[in-house]
């Protein structure tokens with residue numbers, strides 16, 4: 167039984183005179199950034215000194231919010247407490263991992279499978295749609311919510327459910343309805359964060375459709391050094407490109423490789439079977455049952471394809 171009340175009390179009891187830093191994962195998405203901002207805003211309203219860590223190059227992800235007042239790029243204090251959100255592995259804090267290690271009191275709040283790192287207080291619920299949904303359950307009493315918190319929680323839940331089409335439950339929709347009742351301009355948020363497509367993205371998509379390969383499962387390579395892909399952000403590749411391509415109805419298991427020199431970041435997806443996290447796990451990664459990921463620097467794409475094919479054969483998922 168996960169004790170939200172205990173976590174909430176520990177957060178409320180954090181001293182007001184010590185800064186609290188909040189951070190999500192590298193290559194942030196709306197759930198990661200917005201869960202940080204929503205919880206930070208709640209703690210700020212309790213009189214805490216809060217700062218949300220976000221790399222300068224990632225700040226545009228919350229342009230739509232038109233409020234980056236809680237954002238900082240670095241830790242500038244010797245003594246502080248730290249809350250990691252939407253992070254299932256400590257290394258996914260990226261440059262802020264060392265800051266997490268140096269914190270006095272550490273919190274780990276997350277909804278991924280295989281959450282596996284030590285903190286003083288952990289709230290891990292892999293069944294939930296998003297970390298923002300966890301935050302709603304943690305702080306979602308009417309008197310705690312303001313429009314900024316509601317906008318952020320809605321954006322995170324919407325993004326992680328692929329606009330309420332995946333990992334969905336009655337509970338998730340009920341929360342979304344409550345947020346809309348509190349004044350969230352959902353049409354605008356969906357337009358600005360989910361449905362927006364640039365011409366460049368469409369051109370990249372049209373190129374990639376022709377390059378999808380099949381070898382027991384489908385895969386495609388986005389080589390970031392190729393001119394038609396250089397301007398795509400990571401978020402655009404994994405949230406726009408990958409999501410559009412996996413809609414092709416013939417596709418079930420689908421790997422999207424993002425190649426940057428010898429660094430290969432892979433988004434693993436499955437539409438019908440639930441195997442994405444297991445595939446990623448074979449390469450030291452993780453995530454959700456139908457979408458997960460991993461990064462390797464010592465393998466070629468051909469080797470990854472071969473190893474995945476052998477794995478899928480061994481468990482009788484493909485012939």
Ligand SMILES: [Mn+2]
Nearest residue numbers: 197252297326
């Ligand atoms: Mn998430």
